[in-house]
Amino acid sequence: MTGGRIHLIDAVRGYCLVNIFVNHIGAGVLTHLSPSNVGFSDSAELFVFLAGMSAYLSSSGLAPAQRFDKFWRRAGTLYLCNLVLIAFSLAGLLLLRRFVDPALMQQRAVLDALAGNGLAIDLAHLAGLRQSVGFSMVLRLYVALMLAAPLLVWAASRRWWLAVAVALPVWALAGHFKLVLHDSLTGAPLALTILPWTLIFACGVAAAAALKQGVRVPRSPWLVAGAAGVVLSYLLLIAAAPHAPTVVAWAAGRNEHFWLGASKSFQSPLRVLHALSLVYLAIVLARAPVVRLLHAAGGDSLLARLGRRSLPVFVASSIYATLANELVNLANLKWGAASAGALATEAALVGAGLAAMAWMAGPGPARWARALAELRAARAPVESREPLSA
Secondary structure (H helix, E strand, O other): OOEEEEEHHHHHHHHHHHHHHHHHHOOOOOOHHHHHOOOOOOOHHHHHHHHHEEEEEHHOOOHHOOOOOOOOHHHHHHHHHHHHHHHHHHHHHHHHOOOHHHHOOOOOHHHHHHHHHHHHHHHHHHHHOOOOOOOOHHHHHHHHHHHHHHHHHHHHHHHHHEEEHHHHHHHHHHHHOOOOOEOOOOEEEEOHHHHHHHHHHHHHHHHHHHHHOOOOOOOOOOHHHHEEEEEEHHHHHHHHHOOOOOHHHHHHHHHHOOOOOOOOOOHHHHHHHHHHHHHHHHHHOOOOOHHHHHHHOOOOOOOHHHOOOOOHHHHHHHHHHHHOOOHHHHHHHOOOOOOOHHHHHHHHHHHHHHHHHHHHHHHHHHHHHHHHHHHHHOOOOOOHOOOHHH
C-alpha cells in the first residue's frame, strides 16, 4: 500500500483489463485461451467487485453530502466517457463499412437500426445509453452503480453487511422476474443487466467495509475446501459433459435461467458464488503461486499502473477492440478461421492493442492525468477537496 492505495486492487484490476480486452476480440482464437473459460464467473464480476471496494475505501471518511457529490460527479464522468466510447466506436464502424460488405460486419444489426432514423432520433438513442454500440454496455452499468453507491456505502458504514442486505432483494427480484431493459435500436436484451449486478458491487462495498471495521476473514479449512470445490466445479462439468447429455443440455441453456442456471446478465447464484469463492481464495491463499505474484505487485508494476488508469485504458481499448474484432472476423471469412492469415492478423492486432495499453499506463500519460487532476482540483469548491480516506 502506498499513498492510501492498495496495490493488490490495482494489480487485479489491471489483470482484468487485459483479460477483458482479449475477450472483447471474440472472433479470434485467443479468447478461447482466457481464464474466463474455466469458471462460471469472469473478469467482469471481479472488476465490479473491485469497483465496490474502491467506492467504499475512497469515500467512507466523507460526510454524506460530500459522498453524494463525489459519486454523482463520477457518474457524470463515466457517462461522458461512454459517449466518447460510443462516438468513436460508431465512427470507426461507419468508416469500415465504406470499404467492406456491411453484411459481413459483426455490428451490422446496430448499424442497420441506426440507418434511416434521422440524426436527432439516432442521437437520442445513443445519449439514452439503451443501445449496444461496441462495448458501451459496460460503462452504462458503472454509471448506474455510481448512482447507487451513496446508499450502499452509507449502509455499509453502519454495519459492513448492510450493503448486501440492501442489494440482495433487488438482485433476487430482478433475476427471478428477468427485469432487463432491451436495446432501443434492435430490441435485443441488453447485456450486463443493472439491477442483478448491484449485488456483486454491494459485496465489494461490504468487503471493504469489513476490512476497515476490523472484521477478520475466517480461515477454516472447510471454507477453503468449499470455495475450492466451487471454483473447480466448472472443470468437473467440462470433464463430465462428453458422458452426460443432461450436462450438455444444462450448459447450452445456462444463460437463460436465473436460479438454476449460470446467467451472466442476471448474475445467477452460481456465478455470484463462484466469484466470491475466487475472492475468498485470493485472500486466504496469499502464498499460492499465481496469487502470490498479485499480492507482491508494487505500485510501479505494469498491472498496478493499468489498474490506476483503468477508465481511459478501458475506453481506448474497447474502441480498439470493437474495430479489431471486425478485422479479425473479416480475416476469418477471407482465409478461414484459425488459418495462418487469420492468426497473424489477430496476433498483430492484439499485440498492438496490448502495447498501446502498456503505453497508456506509462509515465507520459500519467503526468498528463496528474496535470488535469490538479487543474480540476484548483477549480473545484474547497469543501469538495477534502482528503479521501482509503
